[in-house]
Amino acid sequence: xxxILSKYGQMLLFAMGQTLLLALWGLFFACILGMIFGLLSVVxxxxxxxxxxxxxxxxxxxxxxxxxYFIFFGLxxxxxxxxxxxxxxxxxxxxxxxxxxNCGAYMAEIIRAGIQSVxxxxxxxxxxxxxxxxxxxxRVVLPQAIRTMIPSIINxxxxxxxxxxxxxxxxxxxxxxxxxxxIAISFKSFEVWGIVAVMYLIVxxxxxKIAKRLExxxxxxxx
Amino acid sequence: MxxxxxxxxxxxxxxxxxxxxEVLKDISYDVHEGEVVVIIGPSGSGxxxxxxxxxxLEEISGGxxxxxxxxxxxxxVDINKVRENVGMVFQHFNLFPHMNxxxxxxxxxxxxxxxxxxxARERALQMLRKVGMEDKAEAYPDQLSGGQKQRVAIARxxxxxxxxxxxxxxxxxxxxxxxxxxxxxxxxxxxxxxxxVIVTHEMGFAREVADRVLxxxxxxxxxxxxxxxxxxxxxxxxxxxxxxxxL
Numbered sequence: 213x214x215x216i217l218s219k220y221g222q223m224l225l226f227a228m229g230q231t232l233l234l235a236l237w238g239l240f241f242a243c244i245l246g247m248i249f250g251l252l253s254v255v256x257x258x259x260x261x262x263x264x265x266x267x268x269x270x271x272x273x274x275x276x277x278x279x280x281y282f283i284f285f286g287l288x289x290x291x292x293x294x295x296x297x298x299x300x301x302x303x304x305x306x307x308x309x310x311x312x313x314n315c316g317a318y319m320a321e322i323i324r325a326g327i328q329s330v331x332x333x334x335x336x337x338x339x340x341x342x343x344x345x346x347x348x349x350x351r352v353v354l355p356q357a358i359r360t361m362i363p364s365i366i367n368x369x370x371x372x373x374x375x376x377x378x379x380x381x382x383x384x385x386x387x388x389x390x391x392x393x394x395i396a397i398s399f400k401s402f403e404v405w406g407i408v409a410v411m412y413l414i415v416x417x418x419x420x421k422i423a424k425r426l427e428x429x430x431x432x433x434x435x
Numbered sequence: 436m437x438x439x440x441x442x443x444x445x446x447x448x449x450x451x452x453x454x455x456x457e458v459l460k461d462i463s464y465d466v467h468e469g470e471v472v473v474i475i476g477p478s479g480s481g482x483x484x485x486x487x488x489x490x491x492l493e494e495i496s497g498g499x500x501x502x503x504x505x506x507x508x509x510x511x512v513d514i515n516k517v518r519e520n521v522g523m524v525f526q527h528f529n530l531f532p533h534m535n536x537x538x539x540x541x542x543x544x545x546x547x548x549x550x551x552x553x554x555a556r557e558r559a560l561q562m563l564r565k566v567g568m569e570d571k572a573e574a575y576p577d578q579l580s581g582g583q584k585q586r587v588a589i590a591r592x593x594x595x596x597x598x599x600x601x602x603x604x605x606x607x608x609x610x611x612x613x614x615x616x617x618x619x620x621x622x623x624x625x626x627x628x629x630x631x632v633i634v635t636h637e638m639g640f641a642r643e644v645a646d647r648v649l650x651x652x653x654x655x656x657x658x659x660x661x662x663x664x665x666x667x668x669x670x671x672x673x674x675x676x677x678x679x680x681x682l
Contacts, residue, residue, distance in 0.1 A: 336492055337529035337588075341543035341595055342519035351542060355533045 238311025246319025
């Protein structure tokens with residue numbers, strides 16, 4: 213065990229860094245997508261609502277591994293054969309896109325539910341004072357919605373971090389992919405998978421502790 | 436009715452439906468400057484909907500409402516500008532729970548650049564004093580009783596210096612012992628000459644403060660007149676029936 217750690221530890225640590233990098237990029241774009249489609253699903257406009265629900269239904273209806281293959285292999289193929297142009301994606305780009313779309317759909321649902329959980333009287337009161345719709349949304353509805361969303365958002369972040377392991381299939385050198393390579397050289401699958409599991413566990417535990425603290429701080433001053 | 440006073444809210448042939456359900460059938464009425472109009476009627480009679488049409492919280496299905504010279508059915512009218520001059524008080528207060536009392540009062544005037552922060556704070560304190568809540572400026576809404584919340588809600592609406600105030604059953608969600616303090620504030624407002632339209636079940640208040648009383652039922656104004664006429668000598672059988680039940 214010590215031998216494996218000293219020999220491959222650095223590789224695995226670097227791979228964990230890549231995992232985090234991928235997760236951060238994915239989450240960053242997922243938040244943007246989630247915000248856009250979450251808001252589209254609550255505004256009083258049928259076209260916007262339909263667009264948002266199609267996005268959520270399509271992405272949620274496709275496994276992420278299929279999404280990843282489709283983006284990484286399918287899209288460049290389509291560009292080459294149907295459009296006659298060239299497009300290549302790095303594994304990081306394709307992985308980020310797959311993660312962002314997948315997580316974004318769930319984030320959109322969390323944001324929609326959060327906004328709808330705020331008493332409609334809040335929007336009415338703000339509007340009755342003369343605030344335009346978006347000002348009322350930003351100053352009155354969203355601050356209240358975000359508080360109820362936070363636990364679900366944190367949960368979604370953790371799921372997304374773990375989902376990066378699925379992207380080992382498109383060859384991005386994150387933790388699972390690297391672990392496979394290490395096993396191929398060392399044949400120590402029990403030790404290596406054990407180490408990988410503990411590494412995930414440590415990172416996710418740290419993240420949830422930070423998140424809990426953040427949640428507490430945001431709720432302070434209330435009640 | 437004093438004919439030489441300005442008409443503040445002109446309603447003609449107002450009609451409002453929710454899907455197939457026609458809630459307001461044909462309502463015409465003028466509210467004059469400085470008048471206190473109280474709307475009474477059984478639940479489901481459309482009185483709250485009528486009130487909510489006056490600041491376009493409900494889309495108007497037919498007819499027209501002109502508030503301070505702005506036709507609400509005209510798509511070019513900026514409804515936000517109209518609302519700045521029409522305060523509204525809700526049954527469930529609808530204070531913003533993530534802001535303290537002062538922030539609740541200052542939000543709209545500052546956000547809409549009606550006043551600088553200093554001016555808005557000054558005005559907010561003045562309004563809190565008016566409703567007897569100046570010592571609660573830093574409190575959060577869930578630290579207040581129902582009556583206190585409603586008084587803050589009234590102060591919040593007044594911070595925009597409206598010339599019309601709409602009240603949607605302002606005392607219906609209050610414990611009985613808190614009704615008085617809210618009505619007291621409203622009486623004061625009426626005495627100051629504010630134009631007010633009030634949906635309420637407080638018949639005593641209506642008798643004491645109203646200039647005009649409207650009795651609504653089934654989407655129509657069934658009877659209207661002075662409190663003396665409508666509350667003490669009603670002519671329509673439906674009004675008589677309703678008053679017998681509530682008094």
